Amino acid sequence: MDQVDFNAPHSMGTTIIGVTYNGGVVLGADSRTSTGVYVANRASDKITKLTDNVYVCRSGSAADSQVVSDYVRYFLHQHTIQLGQPATVKVAANLVRLLAYNNKNNLQTGLIVGGWDKYEGGQIYGVPLGGTIVQQPFAIGGSGSSYLYGFFDQAWKEGMTQEEAEELVKKAVSLAIARDGASGGVVRTVIINSEGVTRNFYPGDQLPIWHDELESHNSLLDILGAPEPMNI
Amino acid sequence: MSSIGTGYDLSVTTFSPDGRVFQIEYAAKAVDNSGTVIGIKCKDGIVLGVEKLIPSKMMLPGSNRRIHAVHRHSGMAVAGLAADGRQIVARAKSEATNYDSVYGDPIPVKELADRVASYVHLCTLYWWLRPFGCGVILGGYDRDGPQLYMVEPSGVSYRYFGAAIGKGRQAAKTEIEKLKLQDLTCRKAVIEVAKIIYGVHDEAKDKDFELEMSWVCDESNRQHEKVPEELLEEAKAAAKLALEEMDAD
Numbered sequence: 001m002d003q004v005d006f007n008a009p010h011s012m013g014t015t016i017i018g019v020t021y022n023g024g025v026v027l028g029a030d031s032r033t034s035t036g037v038y039v040a041n042r043a044s045d046k047i048t049k050l051t052d053n054v055y056v057c058r059s060g061s062a063a064d065s066q067v068v069s070d071y072v073r074y075f076l077h078q079h080t081i082q083l084g085q086p087a088t089v090k091v092a093a094n095l096v097r098l099l100a101y102n103n104k105n106n107l108q109t110g111l112i113v114g115g116w117d118k119y120e121g122g123q124i125y126g127v128p129l130g131g132t133i134v135q136q137p138f139a140i141g142g143s144g145s146s147y148l149y150g151f152f153d154q155a156w157k158e159g160m161t162q163e164e165a166e167e168l169v170k171k172a173v174s175l176a177i178a179r180d181g182a183s184g185g186v187v188r189t190v191i192i193n194s195e196g197v198t199r200n201f202y203p204g205d206q207l208p209i210w211h212d213e214l215e216s217h218n219s220l221l222d223i224l225g226a227p228e229p230m231n232i
Numbered sequence: 233m234s235s236i237g238t239g240y241d242l243s244v245t246t247f248s249p250d251g252r253v254f255q256i257e258y259a260a261k262a263v264d265n266s267g268t269v270i271g272i273k274c275k276d277g278i279v280l281g282v283e284k285l286i287p288s289k290m291m292l293p294g295s296n297r298r299i300h301a302v303h304r305h306s307g308m309a310v311a312g313l314a315a316d317g318r319q320i321v322a323r324a325k326s327e328a329t330n331y332d333s334v335y336g337d338p339i340p341v342k343e344l345a346d347r348v349a350s351y352v353h354l355c356t357l358y359w360w361l362r363p364f365g366c367g368v369i370l371g372g373y374d375r376d377g378p379q380l381y382m383v384e385p386s387g388v389s390y391r392y393f394g395a396a397i398g399k400g401r402q403a404a405k406t407e408i409e410k411l412k413l414q415d416l417t418c419r420k421a422v423i424e425v426a427k428i429i430y431g432v433h434d435e436a437k438d439k440d441f442e443l444e445m446s447w448v449c450d451e452s453n454r455q456h457e458k459v460p461e462e463l464l465e466e467a468k469a470a471a472k473l474a475l476e477e478m479d480a481d
Contacts, residue, residue, distance in 0.1 A: 079335070083343060094336030119375050133336075 008035045009061060013182015015144025015173050016046060016057035018114040019156075020137050021165035024122040024193025025114040028169035029057050030144065030177050031185030042185045051076050052197070054092040054115030055190050059142035060129070065109040068099050089115040093125035093133055101131025110141045116192045144176030144183035151175060166191060166200070174207040245359040255363060256356055259385035262365035263312040267441065268400035268432050269298070270425055271309060271369035272408060273380040273393050274416040277449020278371030279459075280309040281425040283400065283433055284442045299446045299458075303328035305338050306372030307446050307456035311398045312385070313365035320368055320383075324348050341372035345381035345389045353387025367397040373454045400432025407431065418449035422459050426467035427474045443468060 010033050017028040029046040032039055046058045048069045054076070058065035072095045076087050093113040100107060113125045126132075126139035138156055140148050151172060160168065166189055173187045187202040205216055240246050241254030248254060267283040282298040299309045300321045308324060310317030327347045331339035339347075348370065355361045368383045382395040393413050396404035407428045416424070426443060433441055445464060448456040459467070 082346075083340065088337065091335045091337055095334070098334065 004038045005036055006038065006040075009063065010035050010040050013144065013180060014046060014059040014142030015148070015176035015180060015183040016059050016110075016112050016141045017145075017148075017169050017172055018057060018112040018124040018126075018139045019160075019165050019169055020114075020122045020124050021160045021162055023162060024116045024191060025124055026162070026165040026169050027055055027057050027112070027114045027190045027192070028166075028173050029142075029188055030173055030183040031188060032183055033062055034182055039184070044185070045188060047188055047190045047199075049073075050092050050113070051080060051087055051115070053086050053117060053192060054089050054113065055192060055197070056092075056096065057112040057114070057141065058109065059111070060109035061107070064107045065111065068096065068107065068109060068111065071099055072096050086117060088117040088119060089113065089123040089125065090117075090120070090135075093123075093127065093135075096125075097127045097131050097133040100127050100129075104129075104131050112139045112141050114139075114192065116194060118194075122193065140172070142176075142183065144173075144180035147176050147179045148172050162191060162193070170202055171208065175210060177207075178210045178213060243359050244356050244361070244363055253356070253386075256386045259363040259365050260367075263367040263385060263397055264399070264401075266311045266313075266366075266398045267298075267438075268396060268398040268404055268429060269309045269311040269367075269369055270396045270404050270408070270428060271371050271380050271382070271392070271394070272411070272413060272416075272421055272425065273371070273378050274413055274418050274421045274449070276451070277373055277378045277418040277447055277454075278380055279418055279421045279425050279447045279449075280307060280369060280371050280445065281429050282309050282311075282444040283398070283429045284444050285438055286440045286442055289440075293442060297444065299444055300325075301446075301456050302344065302370070302372070303332070303338055304455050305374055305448065306341055306344060306370065307448060308371075309369045309444075309446070311367050311369075316364045317366040317368065320348060320352065320364060320366065323351050324370070327351075338374060340376070341370070341374050341379040341381065342376075342391075344372065345370055345379075345383065345391075349383045349387050349389035352383055352385065356385075356387055369395050369397065371448060372456070373448045378448065399434070399438075400429075403432040404428050418447050418451060419463070422447065422463055423467045423470050426464075426471040430468075430471035430475050431478075443471075 015030045019026050027047050031044050033041040033044045048056050050073050075095050080087050111127045116122045124139050126134050177183045189200045191198040240248035244255035267285040270281045272279050284298050301307050302324045328339045352364050356363045363385045370381045380392045381389050383389045394408035445459040
């Protein structure tokens with residue numbers, strides 16, 4: 001059995017999703033950060049705030065995606081002060097892609113920028129590995145997304161309600177977690193619309209069970225009333 | 233408020249005892265002695281107009297443009313020293329394209345006005361520079377609708393419904409105030425601006441002039457462009473007619 005290298009670069013295998021609905025966007029992600037086969041963090045938060053109204057889903061190298069987010073947050077903060085009003089989602093996404101494109105030889109991170117502004121409403125922009133920017137009604141990314149292309153082809157529709165959109169995202173991340181070893185943990189969602197931002201958290205017992213998966217049970221220790229650990 | 237600032241007016245980095253910087257005030261005089269420049273914000277856009285005084289009959293009509301496009305959505309009309317104006321326009325164009333490259337969106341007009349004003353103000357802070365001898369009326373149409381700004385040689389910039397600089401500005405402002413700008417479309421405003429410029433032109437004191445006009449409105453697809461030929465001719469004809477009627481009284 002190979003020795004686990006705890007000092008290897010942390011990568012977020014990941015499944016990330018961003019979906020527009022009528023009124024805003026829903027962003028979703030899993031929570032697994034891995035170093036090789038070791039899960040360095042099983043409850044990470046991959047949906048990061050850039051401004052009050054724009055968030056980004058991070059995938060790929062944990063360090064690279066964090067640094068890019070930090071720079072963009074800093075630039076957007078200054079931009080907001082100068083402009084005197086919240087930045088638009090398009091501007092945020094453009095700043096992300098300029099960093100991703102101009103540093104393409106040194107970065108390995110795929111990002112999904114999503115948010116709401118008063119001019120264009122809810123928008124999703126995908127910024128994959130090379131630094132392209134593409135606005136899409138929905139975007140998927142990370143290693144787990146491979147298993148979701150077919151699912152979205154069938155399940156996606158234009159003009160969903162907030163409930164439908166969040167349900168779709170939750171279901172999709174959960175499906176990817178089931179099949180992708182590099183994705184796992186809990187499902188986090190962030191909903192952004194004119195009224196503001198709502199963060200949700202769905203642990204395993206609140207997610208649907210897929211084919212061949214087992215129901216989770218309480219441990220026998222809880223049921224049988226185990227003795228105190230030190231009194232054996 | 234005219235006065236000689238003997239002794240305190242040699243440098244832009246000197247204040248007078250009553251808190252004025254005379255060099256900046258003198259720069260403003262250069263603007264006051266130039267041909268009139270007007271800008272108005274109407275219901276669906278902005279109209280800019282310039283009374284371009286022609287120093288010589290040898291000049292080709294349409295040359296020495298005083299109105300410049302800064303970006304697709306905005307334009308600038310300059311009064312005062314023409315060469316100084318060209319510098320300001322160049323800077324504004326550069327700011328606009330730079331903003332677009334970095335932020336991926338056309339520069340908001342407010343931001344553009346702030347940047348131009350900062351640049352003009354910059355040149356009033358150092359003794360080895362002189363203030364710009366020109367005032368600028370900047371009109372643009374962005375996400376927040378049509379907006380009109382005026383930047384003075386001191387570096388102040390305000391947002392206006394209607395603005396006028398140059399020789400005939402007092403008379404022009406009076407005329408602009410008579411207009412009901414909220415109800416005026418740009419098409420009608422072009423005629424009104426032409427009338428005003430023809431009206432404030434002083435036949436006796438000044439030589440011939442050429443009317444230069446531009447607009448950015450819904451009709452021009454929110455792009456800044458020269459007022460179309462036939463509309464311009466229509467405006468000139470209406471203005472000449474209005475003048476004759478005034479003289480006939």
